[in-house]
Amino acid sequence: MSKILTLARRELAAYFFSPMAYVIAAMFLGGVGLLFLWGLKIPFLRIDYEPLFRNGAEATLRPLFDVLAYGLAIVCPLLTMRSVAEEFRAGTIETLMTAPITDAQVILGKFLGAMGLYLVLLASTLAYFALIVIYGSPDYGVAVMGYLGMVLLGAVFIAVGIFSSTLTRHQLVAGLVGIAILGFFTMGVYLLVMLLPETAEIINRLNMIRYFGDFSKGVFDTQGLIFFVSVTAFFLFLSTKVLESRRWR
């Protein structure tokens, strides 16, 4: 366990040394701020998003989280794309995997490191929540569920990102593969249901946004909890297996 934490700490530190993390953090914070204060109106795409911080608005971050859920499908793979791919490119995987640590420990370390950064980013939205508390009277239960949903969703997205990073030594490829996989779970599922309505029963069960929607509404959904936790575990397991198998070739 302490070795996993050692790896996670190094990983987290490495994020803060790479310009990529700052660019992504800026994107994230800028996006959240924009949505919160000014909203987003693109008539061309029929996007009409009222600013959250206005008179008469509901005192909740829920609309923000609902939009963020889609944004994270892009941000998370960009965040994690270098984690394993870079080890292979730089050759540091050789020193790493000849130290007395297992593949699973490496993957878990990478996962926790990325989660650490994600939680820092997510925590920054607490500032907006504080404004809402000052100027309104939010439902704390909904807020807690919303944050829990965001943490669970982030965990799944990061697990998928790490998995795609184990597939290749090219960061960009890893990032794109991750975005593609998450694109399926967040948007592709809607498309599939539209094209093949008879599969809706099954496909809807893979819809990450749908599970997340329950949490952001303030509903504690054990089905969603189990879904998120098991999909996270599944992708981390796959990552471990891919990492193992890459050394077998």
Added chain:
Amino acid sequence: MIDVKNLTKYYGRTLAVDDISFHVSAGSVVGFLGPNGAGKSTTLRIITCFIPATRGGVSVDGLDVFKESIKVRDRIGYMPENVPLYPEMRVREYLMFRSALRGLPRQKRSAAVDRVCEQCWLSRPEDLTRRRLDQLSRGYRQRVGLADILLHQPPVLVLDEPTIGLDPAQVREMRNLIRQLGQNHTVILSSHILAEVEQVCSELVIIAGGRLVAHGGLAELRQRVTGPSRLVAEVKGAEPAEIAKAVAALPGVSDVKHSQVGNWTRLNVASQDAEDQRSALAACIAQKGWQLRELRRQVASLEDYFIQITYQQSMQRGMLQDKEAADE
């Protein structure tokens, strides 16, 4: 200490290591010698648990590298070729990280890092422990790599091309350091330079084309590869044919070739065994009353042998490629 048994490794369909077996006893410093692409790195990577073998196996200290991988890794310090390091970390930070990964207890890490920094000249004469790893020169990177593998004081050190890319002064430093380490560790180091291995190692494993070509102590190997010696002599005083005939009659001489150098006759004498026949030859010539101006013994060196192996491998590979091209 290290037992390699029938080790075979395929990368896809390419055979990299072909049925290699050898044993390294505790405390020896073994040179792993072979031309580029001979399978040295592959073998070392299997020994250090980085990649699994296709067939056969390796045991270190009685532990199988595949089944008890983590325990084996505890007993080995492996410095890969080119010493990959995390560019954004600082020397001390990196070594602290590595000591934690190697499971050193928290309170012992700092002392261990100080120890290896001292040992690898990272803290004195110049203090480099706060330098960023990507700002280090080749030689210093190599030292950091070496410091890393000494942290947990493993009984076995595996160094892949430890002196490649270093300048001559650094090469000498590195050799001295390895020689020093050889007193308390079992060391395997790979190289494609024979002179280097001869200076540092007590044992030699030569591989070429994925096959084991020779294995043994340095002196033993030198003797084995030299085989029958040759004498070269320049004599004057009689007809070349007559001189050659007289020399050929000496016991133990198998073949005599002669040629003219001015009015001297140059003899090239092959003997059947390794015995030195210089004195017998000189006595024979003196007895006949001829003049002798040169007499020397030519011994095939390990170098010659190694070059021959390298040459054979490249020939074989060339033939293989030709064959593949023809097949297509």
